[in-house]
Amino acid sequence: MSDPTYPPLDTPKPVARDIWVVDGPVIRFYKLPFSTRATILRLENGDIWLHSPTRWSPELQGRIAALGPIRHLIAPNWIHYAHIADWQKALPQAQVWAAPGVAARAASHGVDIRIDHDLTQDAPPGWAGQIDQMIVEGSRVHHEAVFFHRASQTLILTDLIENFEPAKLPWWFRPLARLGGVSEPGAMPRDMRASFAGHRDRLRAQVQRMIGWAPERVILAHGRWYRENGAAELRRAFAWLLD
Template sequence: MAVDPTYPPLDTPKPVADGVWIVDSGPMKAGGLVSIPVRMMLFRDAAGELVLYSPTRWTPDLAAELDKLGRVSWLLAPSSVHWTFVKSWQDRYPNAAVLAAPGLDKRGQVQRSGLRIDGRLGESLPLEWGGLFEAVTVPGGLGFREVGLFHRPSRTLALCDLVHNFEPEKLPPLQRPLVRLAGGTAPNGRAMLQLRTLVSLNRLAARAAAERLVALAPERVLFAHGRVFEADGAARLRRSLSWLLG
């Protein structure tokens, strides 16, 4: 029997907290082997405009739904990996500012894509956001960066790949051993083995950043792949990052 790794309904905003939504999408292929879900996080800033964190695929219907929620003014490419869908959103919203993880603009693949990057997503955040957010950059080796975004009013933390929390029953049977071996299975999934190895190349700085993420004491933690931490976020995040925190 076929299984569905995604979290329907897809490509539609689903409210999580006041001023916070998720958009589930997928499936997509990871490494050309594993079929996985993917997710965008969506926030409203102090001006009432929309901040798209790690955009997923653009569709006309999704764009129309977002237009009803507010103006799409910010497109965030928050990691070395999660940027590939941003160009299609930029084509639809050319006046939206694109903020990217440090160093992303130097990558040849990004430059060849035609993606316009307007600024860096890091510790200094746009004044227009009204102090509603805090950002923490987690570094790794080979230029890897992932920027977590914390929404203070709802105590919601958004990440990309620092947490994977796949539910084995939603994956094809042949893929389940691979995911378990890599460590990203529910209920307290971790970053996949490849990413843990990459981050460990800059372990001291990454550990300090991980400690900052936990110290934010998020109530919920949202991320790109798998079932989110809907409650008890800080404790579950600490368990998930135990490989880095020690």
């Protein structure tokens, strides 16, 4: 049976110094099976910054806490907040940082999340100089916070690029991924592209800024992430916009 996930699951896997990924179990989005992924950064003061947390468990919390105290929980867009409430319940002292749209979406779904800080175009003092950030704007519905970890030259995206490997998908999902534009080697979903209609110049400038960060790696929440040639992968994935 096809398995869209990336075992081993629920365990931090090193990417470079002070950065790890956690691959989580399958989630269902509009009944489609998605792999999902969290990113862990250890800040210079030793604090742990947890981006788009996957499913909480005491075992996973313990494995991450072994890397440092978990101080920051990041909800990077209006969809990727699903597990924040469970992590917040387990770690009430951790600060929750949320992108535009998260609070309204959570409230509309009856999810009780305490949002401590809004993510903005500028990195806060807690990680300024270590992690660059930007809110990608211009879509009618999708506002995503993207991050660049300077020390490891790693760009952290969530849904702006998805990269599903056909061999890991159920046979019936493969044509849907291809039609959606998210089959390997990966790109922005076609429905998301359409949501930027009338604001492509703004999106283009934001993508060019990401390329200007010169990432070596690009971590994605869904599908295979890019371990090398990150800036080139961005140029390829957004060729429809940049050409």
